[in-house]
Amino acid sequence: MIILDAAHPSGPAEQIRAQITALIQSGELAADARLPPVRQLAGDLRVAAGTVAKAYKELESTGLVRTGRANGTRVNPGLVLDTLALKDVQRVVTAARKAGLSLEDVQGIIAVSWNA
Template sequence: MITLDASHPSGPAEQVRAQIAALIQSGELDADERLPSVRQLAGDLRVAAGTVAKAYKELEAAGLVRTGRANGTRVNPGQLLDAPALKEVRRLVAAARNAGMSLDDVQGIVAVTWNA
């Protein structure tokens, strides 16, 4: 589900946040689906619980998840990318793979384009 890359320029909390957000927006995580507990995910990823807690707090602030004591952290409904945008993202990924580009290459180009 989630992997961390020690050589990635983003820290582990940002990597966790970004990957969970992408899973939610792509529909791979269903509405109301329960995420692993902070301790569980931290143990699985071998990071401090505070790292995962920070990612979960940022996801909650963005409205992607909600947290409750008894119910844990769950995906908020209605967070999917709209179908045309998701289709374009998948098209971009396919084109980048066909061109032999790495994920880092694509992320760099997207970041530059986003900020232009």
């Protein structure tokens, strides 16, 4: 379920993209799952169809989804976190919260580790 926050610093298209990405990476949206049609999701979220289309286009450009006329927009297989990786991420999040770290702190730590 996607929830838009009008007070969020990023716009609705970015919020949609980020939330769908998280749903795919967590496995909540399974490989080959069909995303709602652009107009349907736009109506549900009360945004312009172009906003949803922009989010879907960005998801497609990163390879997370594929779009076909007859098949709609579907999650690409093989792009979800496996169960062990997801549990590792959840452990890191739990430890970071206990340590009082912000999301930005954790992202910085991950960036340093990623580049090491």
